[in-house]
Amino acid sequence: MFSWILQGGLLLLAFFVPLVLLLAAFPPFLRYLARIGHVSDDAHKSPPTKVPEPAGPLLFIAILAGELTVAAGYGSYVPLALVAGAGIAFAIGLADDLYVLGGKTKPLLLLLAGVGFVSFVFVRPEIYTSDLSFPLLGDTSPHFIIFTVLAIVAFPVVTNAFNMMDAFNGEISWFTLLTSLALLAGVVLHEVYRGGFSMSRVASVLPLVAVATGFLVYNRYPARAFDGDSGSLMFGAMFAGIAITGGVEVAAMIAMVPAILNSFYTLSSVRGFVERRKMSSRPTFIGSDGLLHASVEKDAPNTLVRLVLLASPLTEKDLVKSIVKLVAVACAFSVGISVLTWVL
Amino acid sequence: MKLLPLYLIESVAFLLIIAETYVFFIFVVPLGSIPHTLTEYTSLALLKVFLILVLGAVWFFVLDELTGLYVRSKVGSSPRPSS
Numbered sequence: 001m002f003s004w005i006l007q008g009g010l011l012l013l014a015f016f017v018p019l020v021l022l023l024a025a026f027p028p029f030l031r032y033l034a035r036i037g038h039v040s041d042d043a044h045k046s047p048p049t050k051v052p053e054p055a056g057p058l059l060f061i062a063i064l065a066g067e068l069t070v071a072a073g074y075g076s077y078v079p080l081a082l083v084a085g086a087g088i089a090f091a092i093g094l095a096d097d098l099y100v101l102g103g104k105t106k107p108l109l110l111l112l113a114g115v116g117f118v119s120f121v122f123v124r125p126e127i128y129t130s131d132l133s134f135p136l137l138g139d140t141s142p143h144f145i146i147f148t149v150l151a152i153v154a155f156p157v158v159t160n161a162f163n164m165m166d167a168f169n170g171e172i173s174w175f176t177l178l179t180s181l182a183l184l185a186g187v188v189l190h191e192v193y194r195g196g197f198s199m200s201r202v203a204s205v206l207p208l209v210a211v212a213t214g215f216l217v218y219n220r221y222p223a224r225a226f227d228g229d230s231g232s233l234m235f236g237a238m239f240a241g242i243a244i245t246g247g248v249e250v251a252a253m254i255a256m257v258p259a260i261l262n263s264f265y266t267l268s269s270v271r272g273f274v275e276r277r278k279m280s281s282r283p284t285f286i287g288s289d290g291l292l293h294a295s296v297e298k299d300a301p302n303t304l305v306r307l308v309l310l311a312s313p314l315t316e317k318d319l320v321k322s323i324v325k326l327v328a329v330a331c332a333f334s335v336g337i338s339v340l341t342w343v344l
Numbered sequence: 345m346k347l348l349p350l351y352l353i354e355s356v357a358f359l360l361i362i363a364e365t366y367v368f369f370i371f372v373v374p375l376g377s378i379p380h381t382l383t384e385y386t387s388l389a390l391l392k393v394f395l396i397l398v399l400g401a402v403w404f405f406v407l408d409e410l411t412g413l414y415v416r417s418k419v420g421s422s423p424r425p426s427s
Contacts, residue, residue, distance in 0.1 A: 137369050250365075253361065261357055264404070268408060302411060307411070308347070310415060311349070326350060329354060330354060333358050
């Protein structure tokens, strides 16, 4: 009985330590960023407003505090592996925020985040199992080398997909919150129905949920903070790591379908990795009516946002609402996949 | 309702992932008898890699066509607002 109360208390700490830290530190941190001139144009406002950026360092500190709480409370190495991958992705993102890395350099460097994450499996083999579980079909046989290579490659893919969902006020914070909740549902079902319930694996998802919730307060329309690449890449690395340690890779892939489509559209229309600041034409523009419009130019990149705006011009707030609806549907599919995989 | 075509594209992407997973496990993984020589082993591995690439290409082609259809239908019908 006492053990369960303690475990429940640790779950609460895993959520509230990063959330309270983030909400308390955000105002002074944003004032600091503004004072040292780290502000960016909110390009989709007319005229553009200045917003403090990057909030990534504070987001990472909050995640770190949450994961260290879980590691200390449960004596688990899983949170340490997660922060290793997220920390490297954060550092690469921060370098990109400060110096702007090339369109091909960034994905290559992000392989290091995957290497940092999987290196923990050599210390603690139980951090992840090297098989995939599919709904109704069951598990693949374990293949450590193939799985580990795929895990490393997953980091640049997922982090870039998150990065490409970071264009409008509230888009990345809503996306991270909804997809992390879908992951949480998957990990809970995995732990309950797979046997050998591990509270630490469930708890290690909570700092990401908490930080996405806290960031949403400052990032939603009209945004008072931008995360920068340091934030979005760190969110993506956390997501990839949780999917692997939680054994919910397929459900994670389904929750990410809007981001996968977004990356797929962009890569297929610009034919390769191009830094977004260097794209020759923009997918969207602000019309004289103050609404966001899809570009009708033939060479405009096909982002998910352009496809939404092709249906009708929208305000930035309504555009993000539409994207959130698409993400929510994908997350519902993801939870369905988790139920099919673990319950049925 | 304006988002309906995008929900459909999203659903097709989801269903294709599930269907292709099924094809992968039911048809591609058990393909061929147990290889006895290095040549047989290599040929079988290459065949399976090729089939995985085909599955990827099918996903890419179907979504590219659906998206192209959606973009063409919208670009053709939308007026050009002044920027």
